[in-house]
Amino acid sequence: MTTTLHAASALFTASTGAEPTGLWSAPGRVNLIGEHTDYNDGFVLPFAIPHRTVAAVGPRDDGRIRVASTFADAPVEVALDELDDLFPTPTGDAPRVPEWAAYPLGVAWALRRAGVTGHGVDIAITSDVPVGAGLSSSAAIEGATASALNDLWAAGLDRTALARIGRTAENEAVGAPTGIMDQMASMLGEPDAAIFLDCRSLEAEPVPVGVVEAGLAILVIDTRVAHAHSTGGYRERRASCELGARTLGVASLRDVSVDDLDRARELLDDVTFRRVRHVVTENQRVLDTVRTLRAQGARGIGDLLVASHASMRDDFEISVPELDTAVDAALAAGAIGARMTGGGFGGAAIALIERDAEAAVTDAVRAAFSASVFADPEVFTVTPSAGARRDA
Numbered sequence: 354m355t356t357t358l359h360a361a362s363a364l365f366t367a368s369t370g371a372e373p374t375g376l377w378s379a380p381g382r383v384n385l386i387g388e389h390t391d392y393n394d395g396f397v398l399p400f401a402i403p404h405r406t407v408a409a410v411g412p413r414d415d416g417r418i419r420v421a422s423t424f425a426d427a428p429v430e431v432a433l434d435e436l437d438d439l440f441p442t443p444t445g446d447a448p449r450v451p452e453w454a455a456y457p458l459g460v461a462w463a464l465r466r467a468g469v470t471g472h473g474v475d476i477a478i479t480s481d482v483p484v485g486a487g488l489s490s491s492a493a494i495e496g497a498t499a500s501a502l503n504d505l506w507a508a509g510l511d512r513t514a515l516a517r518i519g520r521t522a523e524n525e526a527v528g529a530p531t532g533i534m535d536q537m538a539s540m541l542g543e544p545d546a547a548i549f550l551d552c553r554s555l556e557a558e559p560v561p562v563g564v565v566e567a568g569l570a571i572l573v574i575d576t577r578v579a580h581a582h583s584t585g586g587y588r589e590r591r592a593s594c595e596l597g598a599r600t601l602g603v604a605s606l607r608d609v610s611v612d613d614l615d616r617a618r619e620l621l622d623d624v625t626f627r628r629v630r631h632v633v634t635e636n637q638r639v640l641d642t643v644r645t646l647r648a649q650g651a652r653g654i655g656d657l658l659v660a661s662h663a664s665m666r667d668d669f670e671i672s673v674p675e676l677d678t679a680v681d682a683a684l685a686a687g688a689i690g691a692r693m694t695g696g697g698f699g700g701a702a703i704a705l706i707e708r709d710a711e712a713a714v715t716d717a718v719r720a721a722f723s724a725s726v727f728a729d730p731e732v733f734t735v736t737p738s739a740g741a742r743r744d745a
């Protein structure tokens with residue numbers, strides 16, 4: 354983390370010759386459970402991870418915004434007044450700036466559209482959140498930028514409002530049709546807690562996970578199969594959910610309960626039914642997980658994680674062989690529970706394990722990947738961590 358802060362400051366100074374006014378950071382997230390429920394107005398239970406994206410920011414006096422990132426060869430610079438010509442990005446089109454720059458510039462644009470603006474800014478971005486791994490480096494870059502501009506432009510927006518700004522940037526400037534979960538987790542994360550979020554009301558409540566007290570750990574297995582949100586499968590799944598809700602005569606799948614599934618089976622084609630069944634049962638699993646965490650602690654949620662993975666693999670069909678291998682190998686090596694996390698089609702899996710089993714589970718997963726001739730996965734542990742903040 355300290356390295357990322359120094360690197361952001363150094364990048365700022367290298368590209369402007371000045372010191373930044375401040376450093377703001379926001380974390381990536383892991384979703385404990387509740388996948389593809391956010392855009393169905395449902396429930397999710399993510400937590401912020403220790404990996405963060407840092408924005409070093411300072412003012413300019415020419416009304417322009419320039420963004421630099423260690424991930425990009427060259428900075429991107431536009432007049433703040435020109436942002437309205439660049440965004441929104443028409444559905445299906447690529448942004449008119451390099452895609453990475455559409456995240457921070459999109460945040461500035463979304464703030465202006467919400468009536469907030471100010472002087473020009475230089476922004477230098479560094480990150481240790483793995484990109485495209487399903488750990489939401491996108492929400493992290495949005496959260497860091499939104500927090501910085503909120504302070505520098507004295508906007509006074511609260512964390513939920515800033516999460517909405519990030520989502521607007523991602524949906525309308527980048528053109529990725531994602532829900533609000535990632536941004537809420539990154540903005541509202543708390544040490545040792547997952548965020549139980551009702552995506553309809555945006556009511557959020559921290560739920561202690563107590564992994565450390567229970568002698569457990571959460572392992573992330575990044576398959577290094579890159580997913581791409583803006584494309585294909587994700588859009589298709591959203592369309593199936595909308596079709597299911599329309600056919601069942603409800604505003605969203607949030608309004609369908611497990612008891613309604615028999616009727617849904619009669620009204621829907623097989624594929625749409627299975628998509629609906631995933632969302633409906635997943636919402637219930639989130640509620641069950643919250644109840645179990647409160648009643649028994651983390652040790653009790655293993656079966657819910659496993660059921661969630663099976664539902665994503667068989668009903669929602671968003672897993673890939675690498676994710677199934679990670680989950681199966683972790684469980685075979687004694688994990689209490691495991692599931693793919695994030696939007697699917699690649700990215701990462703998580704495993705809830707006994708803390709002293711880290712080496713054994715890691716080795717088992719690596720061996721299974723090697724036997725299947727998959728690329729070596731990144732495997733590391735995470736603890737629920739703090740949300741967006743000003744660091745300096």
Ligand code: ADP
Pocket residue numbers: 406422423424425452453454456478479480483484485486487488489490491492494580581582
């Ligand atoms: P995920 O959120 O799972 O990591 P996404 O596809 O949603 O994957 O977002 C990844 C994209 O976000 C990257 O391809 C890049 O465009 C942008 N991004 C994330 N972090 C940074 C960063 N530090 N610098 C520049 N762009 C970034």
Ligand code: MG
Pocket residue numbers: 489490491492535582
């Ligand atoms: Mg993302």
